[in-house]
Amino acid sequence: MQIPEAFKEKMRGLLSDEDYEKLMTSYDGTVNKGIRTNTLKCTPEEMAQKTPFELEPVDWCPTGYYIDSDIRPGKNPAYYAGLYYVQEPTAMTSAEALAPEPGDWVLDLCAAPGGKSTQLACKLEGQGLLVANELVNNRAEILASNVERMGVANALLFNEFPERLAARFHERFDKILVDAPCSGEGMFRKDNGAAEEWNPERVVNCAKRQLKILESVDKLLKPGGIVVYSTCTFSPEENEQVIEDFLGNNRYELMDIDLRGLDDRGRPEWSEKGTPALTKTLHVMPFHVRGEGHFIAKLRKTAACPLEEEPLKLKGKSRLKPAGRRDLDDYETFAKAYLNRRFGNLHLQGDQLYSLPEGITLRDIEGLKVLRPGIHLGALKKNRFEPSHTLAMVLRPEDFKTIYTVRDEEEAYTYLKGEPIIGTDLKGWVLVCFDKWPLGFGKASQGMIKNHFPKGLRIRKK
Template sequence: MELPEAFKEKMKNLMGDDYESLLDSYDQPESKGIRTNTLKLSPAELANKLPFKTQGVNWCKEGFYIDHEVRPGKNPRYYAGLYYVQEPTAMAAVEVLDPKPGDWVLDLCAAPGGKSTQIGAKLQGAGVLVANELVNSRAGILSTNIERMGITNAIVTNEFPERLVDSFYESFDRILVDAPCSGEGMFRKDPGALADWSLERVDRCMGKQEKILETAHRLLKPGGVLVYSTCTFSPEENEQMIEAFINKYPYVLETITLPGITEHGRVDWTRNQAEAIAKTLRIMPMTVKGEGHFIARLIKSEGVAEVLEIKQGYAKSRLKKATRIELQDYTDFAKNNLEPDFYQKIEDCLYLLGEHLYAIPAGVDLERIANLKLLRTGLHLGTFKKNRFEPSYALAMALKLSQAKNICDLADEDLAYQYLKGEALNLKVAKGWVLVGYDGYALGFGKASEGLIKNHYPKGLRIRKK
């Protein structure tokens, strides 16, 4: 691999005798991994279902290494949301964040969704996940990944981070800032990161990171947990960024220990020999099987809250509480097609946005978020059409097959691919809506009539071939 000369010179000056080991790591293939979606099954159950070999990731019990030649995104179980394809060291930050069911959690720089879906699985449907992404196209990918994994309690926003403050000032128990960075830890995995790297890019990223951390501070509750992570080796974006942050804001660094990771932040790489930086983690590709990360865990001290001046009043939410009459077609659909254990527990949180029906996470004040650009607010259940209700892909992925009355659980992999390509299935099932699955897990909806299941898998997600 041809590394930028400025990068090599910088790392040689920083690392001394360890520099050659870093260079040698770039001659090794990238590490590939997948992470179990525990909203659907356990790691042991997943390992037993996979047609390829796996090896456990020390610091994440849901994670597995997979062989370099495996294409995990081509397996029907991927489309069933049983796992997320994720580089193994990228799993570490959420392990450090350690969200619990019931927490309000913010993933401030969330696309494409690896860490958000990991948070969502740990919340187990209780609490609220706000996943924010500034870039429009990436926010759409984030939302789709959250749907595929069956996460029901997520709000996806497409905003500059500072725009969240008016709506969520000191609202979150835990915040993850997986900051945009110079990407030095991604050189083996992403040729684009290598091509885009420069010392000037490091400087630009530092400015963004400082501003994002300032926003995160205003969004976190006193006593809350802030985890900062990057996939760069740059001390300016890591040790020095956290050193400056704790000098400016009331935070205490906590010591991080994760199985299989022994390196910590370098005190000698800070500007003022800040001893607390030794509590952070520095994951390097020559010491672990992975690409590299930096992680800091900070606790916000109790202090005097700032007086927040809201420049504009809250807007009236376009979401409105659905009436019994407005819900009639949905109610008929739910009673005819779903088991009561699913639809009864969400019947008090149903809201309309035009023709679309959502189940909103408990505790969300819709007026407070009405000024934000929202891509998703809880679980999208479906759409009201003329004299009928049409269920959504998101609803299908949130369901267990046991929660639907009319199912078609495919055992044949070729039939699963046929469905994922958008083709009809020549199978006899009861007439009406049918939840199509593969090997015990939902893929999406179809509509059955006269021995044919018409395909309702979203057109934008359909595959062309195996």
């Protein structure tokens, strides 16, 4: 890996000789890999039973574990059942610092691929709302797929500019995470491209963009609400200086961050004005801990922000409409035959049926680019309802009347490859489970289960 000379020079100026040498040596090491338990589905102990690799606890995240760097955790049935999320250990810090509570309205403004969104969802325990937003289209689809796999039931996903969300959700959120797009200096070891793309102008441009994103946060956050700002870079321009500029223009106070094993405080001397409270921010440096590197700041909003005189206009009608009773005949027939759980706030987009999160109305989403308006329950076909994979992933076995539990890992792979399962006397829709965790749907008849695991997710080989 080629570390840019200008970066080396900059870090040599910022760090002590000893720390600089340690940083450079850290680039010769291997990338730290981690997984985090999806507590919406299982406990860490249950996850450990279903994963064949060694797990070593991460200090600052009670559900995070280091795994050996040779392991490919995305190849395991437990992965497809959503028992864990593969996440770099220092990336687990931001959601821990924000610490939402069940019932909160939480916004993750820069969300793809979804590591922190799914971690926030665990903390909400299915209560309250998670709005996860990703601006870049193809990354947004990856976010949707991860939120689906983890079985998050109370999420609304957008593919939007922060300022457009701010025009609709004025001071509606209790907590906001800004895991900002950055120059990625903490990604050099993990992603060679990050080192190749790095240059001093990029750092300056990232800082401008970060400040602009934070301006939208001020409009979105309730007075008294909390925002965590994080980056995976070391540069003062994108860390201490962004926070100092934001504090200068808005009424916020920095809060202490208390995460086990982390005590490398932000440096006022790396900012323009030397704001003393910057010591409340946190650096997570790859030469102090086992991880790639992060910066976190936690701030409380101390005063309301006025409504804009000329707010941005959001045009366009939503293609969603509330589902009427007659629209739902086929869904109700399906629900009566198979579901032990009710879904509310039902809306249709064409023939696709969604359950919107509690408290969300069409007025909230009209004119915005919605990626997923809630749980995609399935499609109303001619005279029948076809359940979606998303529905399978939010269910627990007790929510469905016909369950097929795969006999062993081998049979789990058979299902995940898209092959039929032979030898059953079940009939109709079946929730195929790996132990007590759904993998997806199948349809049983004549002694076999036809596979409904989505084609795009199927694995080719173990």
